[in-house]
Amino acid sequence: MTAHDSALGTSLREWRQRRRLSQLDLAAEAEISSRHLSFIETGRTAPSRAMVLRIADTLDLPLRERNALLLAAGFAPDHGERSLDDxxxxxxxxxxxxxxxxxxxxxxxxxxxxxxxxxxxxxxxxxxxxxxxxxxxxxxxxxxxxxxxxxxxxxxxxxxxxxxxxxxxxxxxxxxxxxxxxxxxxxxxxxxxxxxxxxxxxxxxxxxxxxxxxxxxxxxxxxxxxxxxxxxxxxxxxxxxxxxxxxxxxxxxxxxxxxxxxxxx
Known part of the structure; x- marks a missing residue:
């Protein structure tokens, strides 16, 4: 298990619990297998960028939190963050x-x-x-x-x-x-x-x-x-x-x- 795998699994589990979803519920809504989701949460498998974004969409994460989830998975953020005077x-x-x-x-x-x-x-x-x-x-x-x-x-x-x-x-x-x-x-x-x-x-x-x-x-x-x-x-x-x-x-x-x-x- 890499540091990214551990960080992603912890973050994903916390978000799932905040949304009051079981692994089975989240997997069903994201249209993935509960086994695959369990492996992601425990760090036994590293998801693709597309998979991280699919889960973020299912969890309805704000843009800032989507970026954080991508970073936890070892990917670059998906959304820029500019100063308002940019x-x-x-x-x-x-x-x-x-x-x-x-x-x-x-x-x-x-x-x-x-x-x-x-x-x-x-x-x-x-x-x-x-x-x-x-x-x-x-x-x-x-x-x-x-x-x-x-x-x-x-x-x-x-x-x-x-x-x-x-x-x-x-x-x-x-x-x-x-x-x-x-x-x-x-x-x-x-x-x-x-x-x-x-x-x-x-x-x-x-x-x-x-x-x-x-x-x-x-x-x-x-x-x-x-x-x-x-x-x-x-x-x-x-x-x-x-x-x-x-x-x-x-x-x-x-x-x-x-x-x-x-x-x-």
């Missing part, structure tokens, strides 16, 4: 910025996998007044800013509900990717105080709004999520655009007035 990503970056900027006067922002801010329009920035300086600036994490006692949390009217919503989303991301950075962030956010219990969203909930007090009045906002549907670059595949829409006309009027610099009527 000229090769100019068109994609411009698309992200255009979506966000054109959403004015309503808030919109883009984050990476770990919810670090990549781009935001002025409507978002106007809602951050009063947040502690250490939560702003370079390395701004949107979830930390939202739920930290020195961030937006004191002004979120439905803090327990909003915290439960964000923790639920982050938990889903963690289960999909097993990224240790998300695990650390989830533990940190769970430690922040919040009233009442953290009830995860249920099927009876139409949507989880953000209700935020501002100097101009109370805002009720719904959020939508946009991702690149055909991304072949790791960086692009992990970008999420969050766009907020007013629930009612009063919230819309406040946001329009903030955008124009006028006082809401």
């Amino acid at each position: 000229p090769a990503l100019d068109a994609a970056r411009a698309a992200v910025e255009r979506i966000i900027d054109c959403h004015m006067p309503f808030p919109a922002l883009a984050v990476d996998r770990c919810w670090n801010l990549l781009h935001a329009n002025p409507a978002v920035l106007r809602l951050l007044d009063g947040a502690a300086d250490h939560l702003l600036g370079a390395g701004l994490n949107v979830l930390r800013l939202s739920l930290h006692p020195e961030g937006l949390a004191p002004r979120i009217v439905n803090l327990a509900q909003w915290k439960a919503h964000l923790l639920h989303r982050l938990g889903q991301q963690l289960r999909a990717s097993a990224d240790p950075r998300l695990d650390l962030l989830l533990q940190e956010l769970r430690s922040y105080p919040a009233p009442a219990s953290e009830r995860p969203p249920s099927a009876s909930d139409f949507v989880s709004p953000l209700v935020l007090e501002t100097p101009a009045g109370r805002l009720s906002l719904l959020s939508t999520t946009t991702i690149f549907g055909t991304a072949n670059d790791v960086t692009l595949s992990e970008i999420t655009i969050e766009s907020f829409f007013p629930v009612n006309e009063a919230s819309a009027a406040i946001l329009r007035s903030l955008g124009s610099g006028a006082q809401p009527g």
